[in-house]
Amino acid sequence: FPHVRKRIKQSTLRNVPGPASESFWAGATRRMHGPFCVPFREQTLTSYGRAINIPTRLGDLDLAVSDPVALSAMFTTYREAYDLPRWNSDTMRSVFGPGLTSVRGKEHIRHRKQLNPVFSVRYLREMVPTFNRVAQELTSVLKEKTTAPRTEIDVSQYFSRYTLESVGRAALGTSFGSLGAEDGTDYSRALKEFGPTIVKLHPWRPLLPWLRRTFPLSFLQWATGVLPWPALRHMRAISDSVYSTSQQVLRRKKEMLKHGGDSLAREVGEGKDLMSVLLQQNMLSGPDAMSEDDMIGHMSLLLLAATDTTSTSITRAIEVLAQHPQAQAKLRQELLEATAGTGRTLADFDYDTFTNLPYLEAVVRETIRMYPSFHLSPSVAEQDTVLPLGTPIQGTDGRTITELVVPAHTMVWVNILGLNRDKEIWGPDAHEWKPERWLGQLPASVADAHIPNVFANTMTFVAGPRSCIGYNMALTEMRIALAHLVLAFEFAPSDKEIIWRLGGVVSPSVKGSTSRKPEFPVVISRA
Numbered sequence: 001f002p003h004v005r006k007r008i009k010q011s012t013l014r015n016v017p018g019p020a021s022e023s024f025w026a027g028a029t030r031r032m033h034g035p036f037c038v039p040f041r042e043q044t045l046t047s048y049g050r051a052i053n054i055p056t057r058l059g060d061l062d063l064a065v066s067d068p069v070a071l072s073a074m075f076t077t078y079r080e081a082y083d084l085p086r087w088n089s090d091t092m093r094s095v096f097g098p099g100l101t102s103v104r105g106k107e108h109i110r111h112r113k114q115l116n117p118v119f120s121v122r123y124l125r126e127m128v129p130t131f132n133r134v135a136q137e138l139t140s141v142l143k144e145k146t147t148a149p150r151t152e153i154d155v156s157q158y159f160s161r162y163t164l165e166s167v168g169r170a171a172l173g174t175s176f177g178s179l180g181a182e183d184g185t186d187y188s189r190a191l192k193e194f195g196p197t198i199v200k201l202h203p204w205r206p207l208l209p210w211l212r213r214t215f216p217l218s219f220l221q222w223a224t225g226v227l228p229w230p231a232l233r234h235m236r237a238i239s240d241s242v243y244s245t246s247q248q249v250l251r252r253k254k255e256m257l258k259h260g261g262d263s264l265a266r267e268v269g270e271g272k273d274l275m276s277v278l279l280q281q282n283m284l285s286g287p288d289a290m291s292e293d294d295m296i297g298h299m300s301l302l303l304l305a306a307t308d309t310t311s312t313s314i315t316r317a318i319e320v321l322a323q324h325p326q327a328q329a330k331l332r333q334e335l336l337e338a339t340a341g342t343g344r345t346l347a348d349f350d351y352d353t354f355t356n357l358p359y360l361e362a363v364v365r366e367t368i369r370m371y372p373s374f375h376l377s378p379s380v381a382e383q384d385t386v387l388p389l390g391t392p393i394q395g396t397d398g399r400t401i402t403e404l405v406v407p408a409h410t411m412v413w414v415n416i417l418g419l420n421r422d423k424e425i426w427g428p429d430a431h432e433w434k435p436e437r438w439l440g441q442l443p444a445s446v447a448d449a450h451i452p453n454v455f456a457n458t459m460t461f462v463a464g465p466r467s468c469i470g471y472n473m474a475l476t477e478m479r480i481a482l483a484h485l486v487l488a489f490e491f492a493p494s495d496k497e498i499i500w501r502l503g504g505v506v507s508p509s510v511k512g513s514t515s516r517k518p519e520f521p522v523v524i525s526r527a
Ligand code: HEM
Pocket: 100, 101, 112, 167, 171, 301, 302, 305, 306, 307, 309, 310, 313, 372, 373, 374, 376, 377, 378, 460, 461, 462, 465, 466, 467, 468, 469, 470, 471, 473, 474, 475
């Protein structure tokens, strides 16, 4: 019944312009969410306006919204009305247990409050030497592989190892092994496989909330192990592997804490990693303390959220720098002046030094603006809401639409890509990668747009209660990796065509390749 009511009340939203439906059964779902959706999304999400009607299954519709006023209303006035869709949080909970992206409503607010303090810049500053060491390992491994003056290397696996190892050491106080090792650990492989596997299961995810209401969890877990469905069984194996490793790491840490003294200090993170801080904080929390399962869920989901997002952003930056040799040379010059020019090395740099290199910062900001890891962020209206539009849009019938009347249960995607590339805000060159735009004053239209955001007026890390908790860590890892890479190497495009496709996050692959792993061959020579 709620869905019939939704359909009736959605009639005004049908007037919002958007792409055509491919069929009544599928709407535009395949083109919008399938593995090869990137060109369609780049076109659709940036061209229809600040509210887009996206036809979905069985004649239903979703909205994609990039109007800053409407988004502000979602994040503030209606902050309790909008949340992650249940199919999304249920998938995360079934695979990883309770973590930030698998809990909703009040439970989410409680967990977020407990986690927020450990993500403060205070702890991040202490992580910089760790990131610096891992970045040094990354350049050493790449130097070993650069055997000819110009060597083509698929760097994506090394960038993935860099982010996994950085966050492993800094957040969990554990190491996943050498960056040069060929195949990583079971745990790192399981995390990597999650994205491509979830894309295969995506069409069936809306059934999960119903399944969870209808059958006991133990039955569903048993079923995932016996059903002859490779993607589902694979997901079960991923879940088991991630759970058991997280459990081992956590139990070991608890032991260390119990023994006190300097046993934690001898660990990889020297007891300063986020999990150790969280455990110590938790011991003082009394009845509000998190359970072991909560901690395991957080640990697994943090790693998942932290690794591919950041490594693909580093890959994008290297791709655009390879395509723009002048920008690459300018960045190298800035880094040379800050190191050789002052008698220091990157290992001497602290958090502020890395943040205050203007061209490096411009490259980072422009890359995450143009190429956000997520194009869309999902949320669902739990009740009827009215979203005001800062800029009215013209309906398909020619009438002006000044607000969106959104009935309960409608999916509203935050249109990250649309807002980051909005020409009215960023100017007519919004679709071009131009780090220079960040060096001077940004156009007044950026400030005037009042974009709700956590970083640099972009929607890349969204905003509001579900904004990215780790954005500062991601930016710090990016700055450090790019500084080491560009100082050590020159990058040029490979002859192979790179296709960016959806595999959890937007990831690179070689045109025609059938591999599920990210691939990014680039020509490297020593700088
Ligand atoms: C460039 C790198 C990153 C990007 C672009 C990014 C982007 C995002 C976005 C868009 C969301 C909103 C949820 C969604 O739409 O699915 C999110 C949530 C989240 N991110 Fe990130 N992220 C990055 C790196 C990180 C890192 C390094 C961490 C942890 C160390 C992290 C932890 C999280 C967590 C835990 C959430 C869930 C927050 C919640 O539901 O309260 N992310 N991220």
